[in-house]
Amino acid sequence: MKTAKNKLITYLFYPYQSVDGWKAISWGLGIQLLATILAYFMSGRFDGFLDYHLVDDATLYQTAFDQLINVSTMLLVFGATIALISRGRNRGSDLIGLLLIARAPVVVLPLLNIGDFFRQLTPRLLADEMALSKLPSPAESFILLLFSLLALSIFVWWLVMLFQVYRLLLHKTGFGYTLLFLGLVVLAEYISKSLILLLNV
Amino acid sequence: MKKLPVVCPSCEAQLQVKTLCCASCATTVEGDFKLPVLARLNPEELNFALAFIKSSGSLKEMSALLNLSYPTVRNMLDDLIQQLQKFEDENGKK
Numbered sequence A: 001m002k003t004a005k006n007k008l009i010t011y012l013f014y015p016y017q018s019v020d021g022w023k024a025i026s027w028g029l030g031i032q033l034l035a036t037i038l039a040y041f042m043s044g045r046f047d048g049f050l051d052y053h054l055v056d057d058a059t060l061y062q063t064a065f066d067q068l069i070n071v072s073t074m075l076l077v078f079g080a081t082i083a084l085i086s087r088g089r090n091r092g093s094d095l096i097g098l099l100l101i102a103r104a105p106v107v108v109l110p111l112l113n114i115g116d117f118f119r120q121l122t123p124r125l126l127a128d129e130m131a132l133s134k135l136p137s138p139a140e141s142f143i144l145l146l147f148s149l150l151a152l153s154i155f156v157w158w159l160v161m162l163f164q165v166y167r168l169l170l171h172k173t174g175f176g177y178t179l180l181f182l183g184l185v186v187l188a189e190y191i192s193k194s195l196i197l198l199l200n201v
Numbered sequence B: 001m002k003k004l005p006v007v008c009p010s011c012e013a014q015l016q017v018k019t020l021c022c023a024s025c026a027t028t029v030e031g032d033f034k035l036p037v038l039a040r041l042n043p044e045e046l047n048f049a050l051a052f053i054k055s056s057g058s059l060k061e062m063s064a065l066l067n068l069s070y071p072t073v074r075n076m077l078d079d080l081i082q083q084l085q086k087f088e089d090e091n092g093k094k
Helices: A004-013 A020-041 A060-086 A092-102 A104-125 A138-170 A175-199 B043-054 B059-066 B071-092
Strands: B019-021 B028-034
Touching: A020 A092, A020 A104, A060 A092, A060 A138, A060 A175, A092 A104, A092 A138, A092 A175, A092 B071, A104 A138, A138 B059, A138 B071, B043 B059, B043 B071, B059 B071
Parallel strands: none
Antiparallel strands: B019 B028
């Protein structure tokens, strides 16, 4: 029998093993919606499939539009490729739902800017002439390092989860499929970034 | 119930049936019999196969029964089919 701790680990790191179909779609869309709202309130934008940046003046429309492009690109690039290779072995609702669930970790990214710490620190760090007084203090440097590692871990978590969902839906192994996955990530990033730059206002 | 050994504990090769015995009259039959493919499955695979038959081959029902997602169950079934195919091929060759 699964303990509460095991259940939590399963839902956090292997949700695709127990959630499927319309339930996965509902959860996936709900989490992406939450990520969009959090990003707006924490002054961030998911301006690319693999991107999250802090900005000064993003509107809710821009934040939502970014997410719409990212999610659509992911479903189009990964969904179409998996459907093409697996030739109808997956239900459409599983394909969409599990890919949405795989993107769930990004919901944590906006929370890293609690207190607006990073948005205020960034211009100082990027200033052309960095005066000694503008350098981050040891405490600020520690927080910067800690949260940078956290942000990196979240990106790794989300890419690992996407890879696991990709393997589950394809049910194929081999170096060729790993390379294909990496190619799809690059393609999704290229398409989403281009669309956001071209279409966003 | 005792577990039927299917693999040699010494060299890990496939075991075969040498003697069969009637529980009613104690008659024994000796020969060289291959194990049927289902008997060669490990307990987890065999339980999965039995549950699959009992649920009339419904993956949706299996998914609810095992509390696993549909694609996970689908992959387990595909692995089982592959395993059975391998055993059938091996039995066919010998």
